[in-house]
Amino acid sequence: MDDRFEDLFRDSAREYNEPPETPREAMWAAIQAERAAEKAERAERAERKEAYRSFRRFTVRPFRSFRPLRWAAGIAAVLALGIGLGRLSVKHPPAGAAPATAVATTPRVSAAAYRLVTTEHLSQSEAFLTLFRASVKTGGDERLASATARQLLATNRLLLDSPAARDGRTRLLLQDLELVLAEIAQLSAQPRSRDLDLITEGLEQGGMLSRLRTAVPAGASPTQGAL
Amino acid sequence: MRFRTQDPTLGSRVEERELISRVLAGDPTAERALYDAHVDRVFRLVYRMAGDLDRAKDYTQETFIRAFSRLAEFRGEAALSTWLGSIAISITLNGLRKVRRLYEREVALDDALTGARAARVVEPDLKTRLTQAIEDLPDGYRAVFVMHDVEGYTHEEIATSLGVHPGTSKAQLFRARARLREALADFAKE
Numbered sequence: 375m376d377d378r379f380e381d382l383f384r385d386s387a388r389e390y391n392e393p394p395e396t397p398r399e400a401m402w403a404a405i406q407a408e409r410a411a412e413k414a415e416r417a418e419r420a421e422r423k424e425a426y427r428s429f430r431r432f433t434v435r436p437f438r439s440f441r442p443l444r445w446a447a448g449i450a451a452v453l454a455l456g457i458g459l460g461r462l463s464v465k466h467p468p469a470g471a472a473p474a475t476a477v478a479t480t481p482r483v484s485a486a487a488y489r490l491v492t493t494e495h496l497s498q499s500e501a502f503l504t505l506f507r508a509s510v511k512t513g514g515d516e517r518l519a520s521a522t523a524r525q526l527l528a529t530n531r532l533l534l535d536s537p538a539a540r541d542g543r544t545r546l547l548l549q550d551l552e553l554v555l556a557e558i559a560q561l562s563a564q565p566r567s568r569d570l571d572l573i574t575e576g577l578e579q580g581g582m583l584s585r586l587r588t589a590v591p592a593g594a595s596p597t598q599g600a601l
Numbered sequence: 602m603r604f605r606t607q608d609p610t611l612g613s614r615v616e617e618r619e620l621i622s623r624v625l626a627g628d629p630t631a632e633r634a635l636y637d638a639h640v641d642r643v644f645r646l647v648y649r650m651a652g653d654l655d656r657a658k659d660y661t662q663e664t665f666i667r668a669f670s671r672l673a674e675f676r677g678e679a680a681l682s683t684w685l686g687s688i689a690i691s692i693t694l695n696g697l698r699k700v701r702r703l704y705e706r707e708v709a710l711d712d713a714l715t716g717a718r719a720a721r722v723v724e725p726d727l728k729t730r731l732t733q734a735i736e737d738l739p740d741g742y743r744a745v746f747v748m749h750d751v752e753g754y755t756h757e758e759i760a761t762s763l764g765v766h767p768g769t770s771k772a773q774l775f776r777a778r779a780r781l782r783e784a785l786a787d788f789a790k791e
Contacts, residue, residue: 379788383781386731387750393648396641397658402633404662409669 425560488538492548493590495529499551500586502526506558507577510570523558530555547589554582617681624672636665639682643689649747650693652736660696664689679761686754687762694740727788734784742777749774 506519530552539545557573577583620638623631643664648657667688675684735743744763748754749770756774760767 382727382788383731383785384750386728387735387746389728390732390735390747390751391649391652393645393657394654396644397654398637398640401640401644401658401662401665402636404658405636405665405669408662408666412666412670 425556485537488533488536492533492538492544495526495533496547496551496586497590499526499530499555500583500590503554503577503583503586507574507583510574520559520561523555523561527552527555527559544589547585550580550582551586554580614677614680618677621672621675621677621681624669632669635681639685640665642682643685646686646748646752647689647693649751650690650744651697656696656700660689660693663692663696667692680758683758683761686748686758687764690744690748690762694744697740727785730785730788731781734781737784738777738780742773742780745770745773746777746781750778 502519502522506523509519530548533539534545534548534552539548554573554576557569557576561569561573620631620635624635640661644657644661647660647664648654651657651660664685668685675681735746738746741763745759748759748762749756754762756767756770759765759770763770765773
């Protein structure tokens with residue numbers, strides 16, 4: 375091959391896919407946007423992780439910090455106080471009168487009361503979650519949902535710490551419900567559609583609404599006109 | 602406000618290290634300075650390889666996004682420009698492979714529908730033939746040829762970017778040129 379061809383070859387090679395002027399600003403804007411989105415996603419992930427951690431801390435702590443001696447001392451003190459008050463307040467019956475039969479009604483009443491409160495709470499939660507799911511589709515006011523979720527969350531936590539949660543299935547339901555309510559309670563005034571999608575997805579996947587409906591006896595749900 | 606640093610291949614490593622430290626500390630002006638210092642070189646290389654503006658923009662952007670997120674891993678053994686070149690070439694070759702796979706699927710479908718494509722009627726000139734011959738080179742040969750003969754990279758820079766020995770880079774360039782000459786042999790005879 376002669377030198378002329380070599381020169382032609384080299385010149386033509388330099389023209390191979392000759393680049394235009396670098397679109398500097400357009401690419402920089404795209405890079406910045408992409409990095410900002412990545413940063414936001416990382417922050418959101420960290421936030422979610424932290425929220426979950428604090429949720430776990432809240433639900434696990436009572437069991438971790440359970441100290442039998444302290445509890446025993448407390449119960450003993452309450453018992454002693456109760457016995458003392460009982461002795462002072464009871465009028466002694468006249469001699470010869472037949473002793474009254476002791477009826478242990480208090481624990482039964484208490485269990486029934488807890489059951490009633492739990493049922494009411496679950497039915498309210500079910501109604502709320504049904505409305506929430508519908509409002510996500512139609513674009514409702516998330517501030518109201520967040521406020522209601524906070525109220526329900528407070529009741530839910532009280533119930534979790536009460537004898538109502540002794541039943542394993544109820545405790546599990548209340549714990550799962552707490553997670554959903556906590557997510558809704560954390561929604562900002564203008565939540566991103568992704569947040570809402572995640573919550574509704576969680577509702578669907580966990581079968582929360584059907585579990586609530588199963589737990590609430592027929593006729594007790596406010597959506598069915600009981601409240 | 603745009604900050605421009607001198608070409609890092611010519612500038613001191615100290616200056617480069619300082620710029621990197623500022624980027625790692627979260628200084629946005631340093632990020633822009635780093636981008637401005639290297640974007641032309643990266644874009645030119647990527648465009649030469651991709652031959653398409655949109656793809657070149659995508660691959661260049663991805664190069665810088667990846668570089669910023671992995672800057673802490675840069676140990677400074679090579680120049681920053683070489684490190685960026687290695688990211689750019691890896692992203693570009695991977696991207697082009699994906700495009701080629703997609704294209705091959707489409708062509709296979711087209712051929713099945715319309716039969717084999719007609720042979721080109723017009724005899725192309727040297728430039729067109731050379732372009733086609735470069736396109737037909739295997740990825741490794743093409744990268745070395747474009748980097749060395751078209752963009753003026755040294756064999757050391759190419760070797761670091763592609764993760765090969767400088768001797769391998771030289772050998773690949775020799776083979777690439779031989780293939781191109783072979784493809785253009787009839788032009789040489791004229």
